[in-house]
Amino acid sequence: MSTSSTPEARPVSELVGTSTGESWLARYSNSLMGVFGTPQRVLVRGQGCYVWDADGKQYLDLLGGIAVNALGHAHPFVTSVISSQLATLGHVSNFFTSPTQVALAEKLLEIAHAPAGSKVFFANSGTEANEAAFKLARRNSEGGRRTKIVALEGAFHGRTMGALALTAKQAYREPFAPLPSGVVHIPFGDLDALRDEVDETTQALFLEPIQGEAGVIPLPDGYLAEARRITREAGALLIVDEVQTGIGRTGQWFAIEDSGILPDAMSLAKGLGGGFPIGALITFGAETSALLTAGQHGTTFGGNPVATAAALATLHTIESQGLLEHVRSVGDELRSRLADLPEVSEVRGRGLLIGFDLTGPGGDVAAVPQNANLAAAVVNAALDAGFIVNAPGPRTIRLAPPLILSIEQAETFAAALPDLVSTAAEALTTKEAS
Ligand SMILES: *Cc1c(COP(=O)(O)O)cnc(C)c1O
Numbered sequence: 341m342s343t344s345s346t347p348e349a350r351p352v353s354e355l356v357g358t359s360t361g362e363s364w365l366a367r368y369s370n371s372l373m374g375v376f377g378t379p380q381r382v383l384v385r386g387q388g389c390y391v392w393d394a395d396g397k398q399y400l401d402l403l404g405g406i407a408v409n410a411l412g413h414a415h416p417f418v419t420s421v422i423s424s425q426l427a428t429l430g431h432v433s434n435f436f437t438s439p440t441q442v443a444l445a446e447k448l449l450e451i452a453h454a455p456a457g458s459k460v461f462f463a464n465s466g467t468e469a470n471e472a473a474f475k476l477a478r479r480n481s482e483g484g485r486r487t488k489i490v491a492l493e494g495a496f497h498g499r500t501m502g503a504l505a506l507t508a509k510q511a512y513r514e515p516f517a518p519l520p521s522g523v524v525h526i527p528f529g530d531l532d533a534l535r536d537e538v539d540e541t542t543q544a545l546f547l548e549p550i551q552g553e554a555g556v557i558p559l560p561d562g563y564l565a566e567a568r569r570i571t572r573e574a575g576a577l578l579i580v581d582e583v584q585t586g587i588g589r590t591g592q593w594f595a596i597e598d599s600g601i602l603p604d605a606m607s608l609a610k611g612l613g614g615g616f617p618i619g620a621l622i623t624f625g626a627e628t629s630a631l632l633t634a635g636q637h638g639t640t641f642g643g644n645p646v647a648t649a650a651a652l653a654t655l656h657t658i659e660s661q662g663l664l665e666h667v668r669s670v671g672d673e674l675r676s677r678l679a680d681l682p683e684v685s686e687v688r689g690r691g692l693l694i695g696f697d698l699t700g701p702g703g704d705v706a707a708v709p710q711n712a713n714l715a716a717a718v719v720n721a722a723l724d725a726g727f728i729v730n731a732p733g734p735r736t737i738r739l740a741p742p743l744i745l746s747i748e749q750a751e752t753f754a755a756a757l758p759d760l761v762s763t764a765a766e767a768l769t770t771k772e773a774s
Contacts (some may be wrong), residue, residue: 344642345433346726349595349626351727358394359394359590360394360395361381361382361393361394361395363511363755364382364394365379366384367384368382373716380564380719380720380723381393381394381397381399385413385414386401386409386412386413386414387412387413387414387742388412388413388414388742388744389401389413389742389744389745389746389749390413391413391691391728397667397724397726398726399439399727399728400726400727400728400749400752400753401413401728401741401742402727402729402739402740402741402745402753403728403729403730403738403739403740403741404741404742405615406584406610406730406740407584407589407610407611407693407740408611408613408615409514409611409614409615409742410587410588410589410611410612410614410615410654410658410742411614411615411657411658411742411743411744412742413615413742415614415615415657417653417657418614418615418616418650418653418654418657419653419655421649421650421653422616422646422649422650422653424648424649425440425645425646425649425650428645429645430644430645430646431561431641431644431645431646432644432645432730434638434639434640434642434643437643438644438645438648440644440648440649440652441462441643441644441648442551442588442644443648443652444460444462444590444648444651444652444655444711445459445460445462445762447652447655448460448608448620448622448655449622451593451594451655452593452594452606452622452624454622454624454625455602455624455625456601456626457625457626457627457629458622458623458624458625458626458629459622459623460620460622460623461620461623461632461637461642462618462619462620462639462642462643462647462648463609463618463619463621463631463639463642464590464617464618464619464639464642464647465498465609465617465618465619466497466498466503466581466583466584466607466608466609466610466619466737467497467498467500467503467619468498468500468609468619468639468642469547469583469607469609469619469620469621470497470498470502470503470506470581470610470621470623470649471498471500471502471503472607472632472637473544473579473581473605473607473621474489474502474503474505474506474520474548475502475632475636475637476544476577476579476605476621476623476631476632477489477543477544477546477577477579478543479631479632479636480543480544480575480576480577481543482575482633484539485541486540486541486542486543486575486576487521487522487541487543488523488524488537488541488542488543489505489506489522489524489542489543489544489545489546490523490524490526490534490537490538490542490544490545490546490576491506491507491508491522491523491524491525491526491545491546491547492508492525492526492527492528492529492546492547492548492551493508493525493526493527493528493546494508494528494551494554494557495508495525495526495546495547495551495581496508496509496551496553496554497546497548497554497581497583499512500585501516501519501520502520504516504519504524505519505520505521506523506546508525522543524537529556529559529560529563530552531563531566534566534570535570536609538570538571538574538576539574540574540575542571542574542575542576542577543576543577544571544576544577544604545567545570545571545576545577545578545579546579546580546581547559547564547567547578547579547580547591548579548580548581548582548583548584548585549564549580549582549594549596549599550584550585550590550595550688550689550690550693552584552585552693552732552738552740553584553732554732554733555688555695555731555732555733555736555738556688556689556693556694556695556736556738557688558688558689558696564580564596564599564601565599565600565601567601568599568601568602568603571604571663573627577604577628577678578601578604578605579603579604579605579606580596580603580605580606580607581605581606581607582594582595582596582606582607582608583607583608583609583610583619584610584693584740585693586606586608586610586611586612586613586749587608587610587611587654587655587658588611588658588663588664588667588691588743588748589610589611589667589691589692589693589740590667590671590690590691590692590693591665591667591668591671591690591691591692591742592664592691592722593664593708602624603624604623604624604625604628605621605622605623605624605628606621606622606624607619607620607621608620608621608622611654611743612651612654613647613650613651613654614650614651614653614654614657615650616646616647616650616651617647618647618648618650618651619642620651626772656745661744663743663744666743666744667691667692667743668691669747670692670745670746670747670750671689671690671691671692671693671694673747673750673751673753674692674694674721674739674750674751674753675687675689675694677750677751678694678696678754678757679696681754681757681758682699682702682703682758683698683699683700683701683702683703683757683761684696684697684698684699684757684760685697685698685699688761691742692739692740692741692743692745693738693739694738694739694740695732695736695737695738695739696736696737697735697736698714698715698718698735698736698737698761700714700761700765701758701761701762701765701766702758702762707769708765708768708769709768709769709772712734712768713731713734713768714734714735714761714764714765714768715731715732715733715734715736715737716734716742717736717764717765717767717768718729718731718737718760719731719737719760719766720764720767721759721760721761721763721764721767722756722760724763725756725759725760725763727753727760729753739753754769
């Protein structure tokens with residue numbers, strides 16, 4: 341199956357031509373803004389859980405476009421639904437609606453167990469879903485008496501100015517001061533801090549059930565239930581960011597399901613469109629859903645027929661293929677295989693959102709210099725060996741593969757990891773010596 345022989349691929353390669361990875365990267369650095377650093381590879385094609393680079397090398401994609409490619413690459417049903425919607429009606433302004441938009445909103449409310457009066461706002465990305473949530477929080481001001489939003493240390497909610505104000509990392513925030521004011525970050529997982537900070541001046545509390553960018557760190561057991569109780573008592577909104585954890589990623593539609601709580605709002609994006617860009621904010625109950633009124637928020641592309649069709653196809657496939665159950669079993673198996681390795685000190689996460697910390701080759705922590713970025717070196721060794729993984733921290737690897745990952749595919753990675761850590765450690769010590 342070569343790229344040039346697939347009929348759909350032909351028009352694209354006629355537009356851009358074909359070249360080597362090296363040549364694309366040279367052109368990239370001359371034409372693309374440097375915010376992402378140098379791309380690791382130039383990818384030209386994907387199929388299921390595999391992608392291929394411009395030089396024909398194949399990779400098992402264990403990152404899934406960072407929890408986006410829920411059904412892998414080029415999923416036939418998602419592809420055909422997108423194509424047929426695009427060939428029927430691609431875009432309308434929000435002066436109009438379309439059947440796919442309405443059907444997707446209804447489906448999201450159903451799977452979120454949202455009570456009567458709950459509503460959906462569609463955006464194009466996670467940060468935009470959180471911008472809508474930020475504005476929703478501001479509307480819970482009770483005539484100016486509520487002025488504060490509470491978020492957690494380690495939080496990542498996006499890169500636009502409102503979402504960035506909710507994001508904790510100083511390196512992301514500082515260059516862009518002043519950010520929207522009134523956001524307080526409290527220590528992660530600390531219920532006393534939560535009780536102290538959330539009060540009658542609080543508009544909202546923002547939480548990720550599992551902090552993804554921080555290295556796949558779940559909230560402690562019982563935290564969400566207590567956060568629900570505290571926010572309700574204070575009259576503050578509880579807003580959960582399920583941009584990374586939602587849409588089956590943890591083996592349930594949403595990561596909050598275990599806790600038994602319903603939030604006041606929930607943001608979604610990443611996996612929702614099965615690779616197509618879409619974000620959503622669900623507001624729970626009529627009162628919260630009425631906080632943003634006509635004219636107070638909007639978007640040109642949000643909720644367009646193609647994106648909402650892609651999401652409907654994704655949700656339908658997750659349901660009809662029993663993927664939630666599949667994610668739980670493959671995730672459990674992979675986590676237990678990883679936990680058995682001496683190269684791994686801790687495994688976190690649920691379903692197919694997995695973070696694990698590295699020790700060193702054969703479990704030898706001392707074999708790697710203390711200040712060396714072992715995880716980044718493992719990412720490189722993995723690429724050379726044909727695996728795509730991610731390093732959210734210097735000793736932490738994150739996996740967020742397609743939900744269709746097979747046990748066998750998962751096992752090839754677990755089996756390869758000891759060698760990847762050795763290769764990475766060698767590369768680091770060679771670098772140190774030179
Ligand atoms: C990725 C992410 C975002 C931002 O989503 P974008 O689509 O990149 O804007 C927000 N919140 C969480 C938890 C995320 O993982």
